[in-house]
Amino acid sequence: MEDLLIECSPGISGDMLLGAFYDLGVPKTVIEKPLIDLGLKDLYHLEFKESKSYSIRGIKAKVENIDCIPIKRTWRSIRELVSNGHLEDKLKQIIYEVFESLACAEGKVHGIKSEDVHFHEIGAIDSLVDIIGVCAALNYLNPKKVYCNEPMLGKGFVQTEHGKLSVPPPAVIELVRQKNIKFLSSFDSIEGELSTPTGIALLTNLVDYLQPPSKYSINSYGVGIGELKFPFPNLVRVYKITSFEDSYINEKINPKCEEISVQEAWIDDQTPEDISNFVEKLRIEGAYDVSYQAINMKKNRIGFSIQAILPLEKREFFRRLWFNYSNTIGVRERTQSRWILLRRRGECSTTFGNIKVKQTLKPDGSITMKPENDEVLRLKLEHKISTDEIRKIIKESSKKFKPFENWK
Numbered sequence: 012m013e014d015l016l017i018e019c020s021p022g023i024s025g026d027m028l029l030g031a032f033y034d035l036g037v038p039k040t041v042i043e044k045p046l047i048d049l050g051l052k053d054l055y056h057l058e059f060k061e062s063k064s065y066s067i068r069g070i071k072a073k074v075e076n077i078d079c080i081p082i083k084r085t086w087r088s089i090r091e092l093v094s095n096g097h098l099e100d101k102l103k104q105i106i107y108e109v110f111e112s113l114a115c116a117e118g119k120v121h122g123i124k125s126e127d128v129h130f131h132e133i134g135a136i137d138s139l140v141d142i143i144g145v146c147a148a149l150n151y152l153n154p155k156k157v158y159c160n161e162p163m164l165g166k167g168f169v170q171t172e173h174g175k176l177s178v179p180p181p182a183v184i185e186l187v188r189q190k191n192i193k194f195l196s197s198f199d200s201i202e203g204e205l206s207t208p209t210g211i212a213l214l215t216n217l218v219d220y221l222q223p224p225s226k227y228s229i230n231s232y233g234v235g236i237g238e239l240k241f242p243f244p245n246l247v248r249v250y251k252i253t254s255f256e257d258s259y260i261n262e263k264i265n266p267k268c269e270e271i272s273v274q275e276a277w278i279d280d281q282t283p284e285d286i287s288n289f290v291e292k293l294r295i296e297g298a299y300d301v302s303y304q305a306i307n308m309k310k311n312r313i314g315f316s317i318q319a320i321l322p323l324e325k326r327e328f329f330r331r332l333w334f335n336y337s338n339t340i341g342v343r344e345r346t347q348s349r350w351i352l353l354r355r356r357g358e359c360s361t362t363f364g365n366i367k368v369k370q371t372l373k374p375d376g377s378i379t380m381k382p383e384n385d386e387v388l389r390l391k392l393e394h395k396i397s398t399d400e401i402r403k404i405i406k407e408s409s410k411k412f413k414p415f416e417n418w419k
Contacts, residue, residue, distance in 0.1 A: 022205025
């Protein structure tokens with residue numbers, strides 16, 4: 012089974028991805044079958060045409076709307092359409108996840124429930140074809156892993172049904188925030204919408220790693236050409252590759268040694284509420300861990316001992332936090348070494364749905380997996396059963412693990 016590498020050059024959109032998959036060899040019948048199964052075949056005409064961008068050949072996917080009465084679709088109506096369609100479960104799930112992320116992003120942007128989101132451009136038939144077609148293509152290729160480089164978002168303004176919006180549009184900003192996606196940016200970035208909400212939603216839901224593998228070979232590739240004109244080729248490439256990432260991981264030292272910073276202080280003139288807020292501030296700003304306890308200090312006062320374990324490169328930043336957000340007038344600091352096992356965060360399909368989990372790579376090559384504690388507590392409250400039972404069900408029903416990051 013091969014891997015896929017999506018190359019955003021420099022951005023991404025649904026129609027460009029669709030063209031690249033077709034150029035890669037995905038049959039048009041595969042792309043259109045779920046659209047026909049969902050009863051959409053009479054609403055559009057899909058054409059793949061040879062095209063060029065700055066003399067680079069590729070395929071341009073063109074969707075013609077032949078629906079006489081355009082429909083303003085809501086997330087609820089699209090969800091019902093997908094749920095009631097005769098699609099295989101795996102394909103239905105990935106289509107659902109893409110639209111759900113868009114609905115959540117739009118709901119956050121407009122301050123409404125995701126259920127009530129009215130899709131405008133996203134609900135139009137061309138966007139439906141792009142999203143469902145790309146999901147069908149990926150399901151057909153069934154790659155072991157999907158990699159992608161970090162995209163650029165662009166700048167300037169774009170005309171939408173909401174009016175003129177700045178680039179990146181609000182939905183794109185919310186999507187990259189929700190999924191904690193890194194993207195490329197510079198002060199001299201190109202004017203224009205380099206990455207669309209549809210493209211970013213597909214990327215955040217279908218890609219396993221937002222960076223190319225450290226070592227791979229290219230077996231074949233397809234090129235999708237975009238509509239917009241830039242002073243450079245506007246295209247997306249999708250490569251079929253053989254990656255050697257797994258063997259590279261096994262060659263790493265595991266456990267690995269790294270240097271960390273430890274900062275601590277004793278404070279006896281702040282309330283427990285203030286201390287609690289400060290500890291939470293340290294955690295939010297990226298401390299690996301924070302511990303604190305009540306101690307007896309001078310003049311028999313009750314104080315707090317606070318210790319924070321930090322990334323070495325953020326020592327100076329955290330020093331400022333101590334002096335700006337606590338009453339301490341001095342911070343002790345030292346550099347220490349620690350040995351850690353390789354681990355990665357991701358999500359796993361279970362009978363409870365997709366839940367966030369963490370994998371740990373043992374020195375003997377075996378992998379352990381445990382659900383994030385926040386997920387266990389959430390499920391306990393939702394289902395009114397014990398944490399032991401929650402963990403047992405997760406362990407017994409866990410299926411495909413989808414990593415959010417490489418081993419680190």
